[in-house]
Amino acid sequence: MSRFQKLQHQTRDVIHRGFDRHIRLAVTGLSGAGKTALITGILEQLLYANETQQLPYFKVRQQQRLNGCRLHTSSNWQVSRFDYEGSIDCLTGETSKWPQSTRDVSEIRVEIKYQPRRGLARRVLDTRRLTLDLIDYPGEWLLDLPLLQLSYDQWSRQQQRLLKAELRHKLASAWLDQVEATAKVASEEKAEQQLRDLAVGYRCFLRQCRERKLLILQPGRMVLPGELEGAPALEFFPWPLSEKIPEAWAKRLQEKYRYYQQSVIAPFYQKYFKHFNRQLVLVDVLQALQNGEHHFAELQLAINELMKSFSYGNNSLLKRLLSPVIDKVALVATKADNIAPQDHQKLTQLLQLMTQKQRQELQFDQIPHQVFSVAGIATSQIKKLNDGTKVLDGVNEHREFVRVGAPDVPERIPSSTDWQRGYVYPKFQPDFNLQDSPLPHIRLDQLLEYVLGDKLK
Template identity: 40%
Template sequence: MSWLGSIQYHGRQWGNRTLDRHLRVGVTGLSGAGKTAFITSLVHQLTQGDQAQHLPFFSVLQQGRYLGGRLAQNQPMAIPRFPYEQNLQYLAGQPAQWPPSTTGWSQLNLTLRYRPTGAIRSRLQQHSELQLEIIDYPGEWLLDLPMLQQSYQQWSAFCWQLFRQPHRQTLSQPFAELLQTTDLNDVSELQLQRLTDGYRQLLLSFSQQAGCYLQQPGRLLVPGELAGAPMLQLLPLLPEQLEQTSALASRLSQHYQTYCDYVIKPFYRQHFSALDRQVVLVDGLAALNAGYAAVRELQQALGLIMQSFRYGPASLLHRLFKPQISKVLFAASKADHVTPEQHKALTLLLQQLLRQPIKQSQYASAKSEAMALAAIRASKSGFVEHQGQRQAVLSGRDLHTATTQTLFPGEVPAELPTAELFARHQFQFPAFLPTDNNPEQPLPHVRMDHALEFLLGDKLL
């Protein structure tokens, strides 16, 4: 039954609500982690008609109290709109494609209608509404938070410590040489731009060739609306170049301060502190494919990202911005790239990447959970007989060749593999094209109902 149909069926009128609630849910993760797919699926699940069989753990549906959801009339005018309809077109295409990646911030508002559980409340009113605001923003921006506690000098020293690690060293050599031959008294526009371009190139090569995730400043790679802004002319000079004062060092130090005051702080003050709940998506399988250094980098980057959610009363974050996030969902995305019996190991690996069992975490202020999910399932799982043994397999269309493959993608290590293991073993988890979808049917998924229950269940009582 369509959403409109279900509303008419229940004989409700849009205008007679008495209780309005709001919830702002942020969805983040590093580029490629699966934010676009997650939000597209979440919106589709919430706005399709009768979904009870499709979302067994979403209690409001199971209890027959969910009356439907639709895109809200009041989409924000000044913030890019999350391109939901275009994304669905890609997924419904022949052949189906993944939506293109987007950069920056976007938002989509939904109105969810449900029948409340409380006897008194449900006698007083026929239905309630939840105004759900979903915000997509790059995880790269959260990597900037520690910069607020550093001076330009300290930040530069931190960067070069990182760049001298074995997996980055060779790539950073040309940029180090560029800096060594730079006139520290030249602060011309050409010079600043040349150095910034060099630094940006360096960050790109780190992420493309060395599996690096820990990149600052976040806006240099994902500038959003700030592309071309002078304060993004920001790069770490070599520590020895900062031992004495120079025109270039003081200009860069100014840009650093401006970046902290006009980019990082407003982001936390205006956007982050308005969030009620947060989803953090992590593509652990891609890191395993990329190797040991990538896994360590991902762990380090997540450590920085988690500082944004660990805000005891004494923390800088709390003092400056008073965040109010009450629930954080850490999700290992693209779980359909492995066979179902590996999902437990994938969740354990995620917890290791986050360096703690999530349940007993230090998030005094926020409840958190870790799970493995696929926003849009692109494979089918099954079994084959192999040498007399039952072997779990997946079949799906390979992302690169578009041919249908049936394979066992391998085991997910439940613990972070050591360097020795990586030396002996190459992980090769596959990537799939989406299956052909009928847009009238709910999108196939893995555990989106658990995610919905954790994020929204208690707000739909």
């Protein structure tokens, strides 16, 4: 290559990089909300975008301006790469199944190459690049985020309020007895051991809550400790009683809590949750309906707490800490393939109602936001029988073919009579093989257009 050609090449490269765009997408969702499946679905659709007709609303594809997409390891070399291939292997393997619940953090970068439609870029460049960073992590750790903004006393008061609910109170009764009895013999010399034992009791209680599908489980590392298994950092708990904390314990509990905030939560969020500029808030509305009133209320509370932590436009601690500048939010009801297409609108509407307060906040701060019902991986097929009834065909956990009547979705937040009647939804399993790629989805093209479309013009 001559020096002139080399210079020409380098100049083009610099121009290209100057025009590169970047989205770091926060996929926010509690454990089981469908983060891993949705990220897998997004990658699958992007990688195969030009091969199929599955993305009618993704304009860059429809306008035939998409050159293609490529996966890269993330810019953060200390984090594992999101195992897209592993997820696809799970979904399309001999015993097709869902990828496992996530145990650690992983990241992936997608490079999207496209032809600009207008503006200066169109005149100077034949192609342009958008890089999209996606991060997957255990949902359990997400609920630590609100703790960054609460003092130990505030957190304890919040937990005391939660403990008033019948189910929680019942599950906590053994631990509460343990706290009460030990508090009577609290002593300076035995404090370490006493608090350690009570933390073990609190952890048992959290595990029971989890088994009963309760959602607000804090601190998250106590449910899923990762490298903190057995670490003294986890030897604390919220103070659950109305009586004052014994003097021998108060300082220690507060110290441990602060340590957890500063040395576990803050670095975690600074490392992974920094510089997000778009956000998906995933909500498993159907599971919450099925689990009943209590679970549903906890889900609403959890979304509220989480979105408060990302409160846009005010100078919250988190904002100062991370300085996130999220400029667009999609609120997403996941697993829409478990209901009939004509009910998707109802699902969207229900999520709209569930997040009314948060949407008002976003509106106030002029953050564009929209509500969607999607399936990252669609596992069912809708059929209309001769008599006009709609049914869903799919495969159950025993890999047997099942046909179920399309279940109902409430348009409003259920009343107490509705709760008594209850809601039941199917749980379809994947049943794919490699030839099925790209795997089917529901409305990912609309979601992609909303989140990426303005950066692909």
